[in-house]
Amino acid sequence: MLVGAWLQGELFRDGREGDRLERAVREANSPPAAEPLVVVEHLTKRFRQGGREIAALSDVSFEVYPGEIFGVMGLSGAGKSTLIRCINLLERPDEGRVVVAGQEMTRLSGPALMQARRRIGMIFQHFALLSSRTVAGNVAFPLEIAGVSRPVIAARVAELLDLVGLGDRAQAYPSQLSGGQKQRVGIARALASEPVLLLSDEATSALDPETTVSVLQLLKEINQKMGLTILMITHEMQVIRQICHRVAVIDQGRLVEVGPVAQVFSRPSSEVARRLLREQLQEDVPPYILERARKPGQRLLRLGFLGQVAQEPVVAELMRQFPVVVNVLFGRIEELGGVPWGRLVVEISGDPGQVVAACEYLRRRGVEVEEIEGASPPGETPGQGGEEPLREPVASPPGKGGVA
Amino acid sequence: MDLSTLLGTLTNPYLWQQMLQALKETLIMVSVSLVLAELGGLPLGIMLVVTAPGHLRPHPVLHHFLGTLVNVGRSLPFIILMVAIIPLTRLLVGTSIGTWAAVVPLTVAAIPFVARLVETSLLEVDRGVVEAAEAMGASLWQIITRVLLPEALPSLVAGATITAISLVGYSAMAGAIGGGGLGDLAIRYGYQRFQVEVMIVTVVILVILVQVVQVVGDFVARRVDHR
Numbered sequence: 361m362l363v364g365a366w367l368q369g370e371l372f373r374d375g376r377e378g379d380r381l382e383r384a385v386r387e388a389n390s391p392p393a394a395e396p397l398v399v400v401e402h403l404t405k406r407f408r409q410g411g412r413e414i415a416a417l418s419d420v421s422f423e424v425y426p427g428e429i430f431g432v433m434g435l436s437g438a439g440k441s442t443l444i445r446c447i448n449l450l451e452r453p454d455e456g457r458v459v460v461a462g463q464e465m466t467r468l469s470g471p472a473l474m475q476a477r478r479r480i481g482m483i484f485q486h487f488a489l490l491s492s493r494t495v496a497g498n499v500a501f502p503l504e505i506a507g508v509s510r511p512v513i514a515a516r517v518a519e520l521l522d523l524v525g526l527g528d529r530a531q532a533y534p535s536q537l538s539g540g541q542k543q544r545v546g547i548a549r550a551l552a553s554e555p556v557l558l559l560s561d562e563a564t565s566a567l568d569p570e571t572t573v574s575v576l577q578l579l580k581e582i583n584q585k586m587g588l589t590i591l592m593i594t595h596e597m598q599v600i601r602q603i604c605h606r607v608a609v610i611d612q613g614r615l616v617e618v619g620p621v622a623q624v625f626s627r628p629s630s631e632v633a634r635r636l637l638r639e640q641l642q643e644d645v646p647p648y649i650l651e652r653a654r655k656p657g658q659r660l661l662r663l664g665f666l667g668q669v670a671q672e673p674v675v676a677e678l679m680r681q682f683p684v685v686v687n688v689l690f691g692r693i694e695e696l697g698g699v700p701w702g703r704l705v706v707e708i709s710g711d712p713g714q715v716v717a718a719c720e721y722l723r724r725r726g727v728e729v730e731e732i733e734g735a736s737p738p739g740e741t742p743g744q745g746g747e748e749p750l751r752e753p754v755a756s757p758p759g760k761g762g763v764a
Numbered sequence: 765m766d767l768s769t770l771l772g773t774l775t776n777p778y779l780w781q782q783m784l785q786a787l788k789e790t791l792i793m794v795s796v797s798l799v800l801a802e803l804g805g806l807p808l809g810i811m812l813v814v815t816a817p818g819h820l821r822p823h824p825v826l827h828h829f830l831g832t833l834v835n836v837g838r839s840l841p842f843i844i845l846m847v848a849i850i851p852l853t854r855l856l857v858g859t860s861i862g863t864w865a866a867v868v869p870l871t872v873a874a875i876p877f878v879a880r881l882v883e884t885s886l887l888e889v890d891r892g893v894v895e896a897a898e899a900m901g902a903s904l905w906q907i908i909t910r911v912l913l914p915e916a917l918p919s920l921v922a923g924a925t926i927t928a929i930s931l932v933g934y935s936a937m938a939g940a941i942g943g944g945g946l947g948d949l950a951i952r953y954g955y956q957r958f959q960v961e962v963m964i965v966t967v968v969i970l971v972i973l974v975q976v977v978q979v980v981g982d983f984v985a986r987r988v989d990h991r
Contacts, residue, residue, distance in 0.1 A: 471903075474901040477898070478900065486892050491893075491915060492988075533990040535990060553901075
């Protein structure tokens with residue numbers, strides 16, 4: 361069963377937001393009954409660069425379960441690419457084990473490795489299609505090298521192109537396609553050999569936002585309909601947010617955090633995850649709103665509603681109970697690993713003591729509260745990579761951030 | 765040279781007979797040595813690429829050896845090479861004189877040239893595509909025949925065009941060992957016998973020949989290019 365679907369069901373069935381999340385997280389963290397499909401153990405990979413050794417990966421361990429979409433997130437240069445390339449041994453790790461579907465990849469070489477790779481599909485940031493072959497020829501490629509007979513190939517190719525919505529472009533060459541279409545061909549090709557695992561190496565990073573959404577939607581459908589397990593790496597938060605069930609965060613070759621998307625996004629425990637999230641959030645909120653926070657006497661709060669609380673009239677109740685005025689400046693609700701996630705930017709005014717009490721109330725209700733500061737130096741555009749205007753998310757221990 | 769001399773030469777059937785014969789010889793030398801040079805240069809170029817550091821089958825010793833071999837072959841002046849390999853020519857063709865004898869040094873000279881061109885063409889193939897093929901479980905042979913060569917085809921055709929045109933030039937020197945051909949004709953009649961009009965006519969034919977080779981080469985390269 362999909363972790364995300366389970367998580368969602370569980371969140372709505374259960375009572376209080378606080379332990380609901382805790383439980384969801386705990387459950388999702390403890391291995392499901394199924395055997396893991398991918399086991400990565402103590403993976404270490406070093407590169408020699410100009411005489412000195414650089415550890416691209418150090419002691420990375422995690423598991424991916426059948427049917428889940430597992431994301432690996434990190435800044436560029438964190439070792440994501442090396443990690444995914446170690447799964448199908450495009451890169452041979454120096455230490456550690458990689459097991460895929462019961463087969464220890466790290467022990468294989470030569471023809472046995474070739475055979476094992478045929479069970480793992482892969483899609484790439486720059487699509488990696490053969491320019492000399494038509495769309496159909498590209499999809500046929502993995503079948504040809506596996507020695508499948510021509511009639512079988514033809515039937516399978518037609519079926520796959522229909523699946524990715526390119527049935528009418530079979531005879532086109534990749535250069536005649538748009539980026540999104542190319543990636544669809546890449547996906548069809550990756551699925552051709554009926555893999556047990558799909559690796560996605562920044563598959564949407566070269567696409568525009570709209571196309572990204574449609575390609576992710578396709579991957580999600582494939583995951584749901586075919587039960588295909590997907591391991592994807594990306595530096596884009598929204599990719600993880602849109603389709604992943606669980607996420608691992610890596611930083612400087614180390615795995616710093618792993619858990620259900622809802623947990624990592626709402627309560628990141630690592631600095632990198634917090635940083636990535638902050639960047640993403642700043643991109644979402646229009647700069648002119650952040651601008652308001654600079655004006656003296658303004659208190660801007662960022663509120664996060666995860667799970668059922670996203671559908672409750674919390675703000676209305678707040679205003680009924682406390683003599684404060686809440687002015688909603690920005691709002692958005694979306695899904696986070698299958699869990700509804702609402703976000704608001706509000707302006708709050710009133711007696712300072714009451715404001716503090718109101719914030720406390722929100723937190724009690726399970727709302728993430730974070731103050732947006734207007735401390736950025738004049739001239740600098742807020743939301744454009746300036747380290748602050750945000751403080752530490754309030755999910756961290758009390759006293760560290762938020763409204764004092 | 766006045767107009768009547770020129771016309772007199774141009775209407776001389778003997779000259780045209782010679783010209784036709786020379787053209788035939790040039791075409792034989794160029795086409796046969798081109799085919800043989802590609803047959804020899806392609807595998808050499810492929811080996812240079814796949815044994816390169818970080819490529820499919822890195823092998824520094826072999827890579828270095830092949831690279832040196834190619835460089836030595838390319839640094840020998842053709843005229844010296846032609847004389848130097850006379851024993852080999854005699855062994856292969858039975859004689860060291862004539863058009864077919866000229867094919868041997870032309871081929872030997874062109875192989876390292878082709879190898880470098882092939883190497884350059886294959887290195888242009890997107891590494892990501894090669895890697896994708898590896899990830900799909902393709903063997904080395906499959907990657908060479910189904911990825912590297914087809915993906916590099918337009919560039920390989922362009923390289924073969926360059927080789928063919930270079931061979932037209934080199935074949936002129938084959939006259940030194942009685943290889944004949946247009947270049948030889950131009951030298952013997954035009955230069956040594958001061959029949960400038962013969963030289964001009966031969967040169968014009970050579971220009972047309974080179975032009976035709978280039979146009980055909982470009983056309984084929986475009987046809988196979990889907991990038």
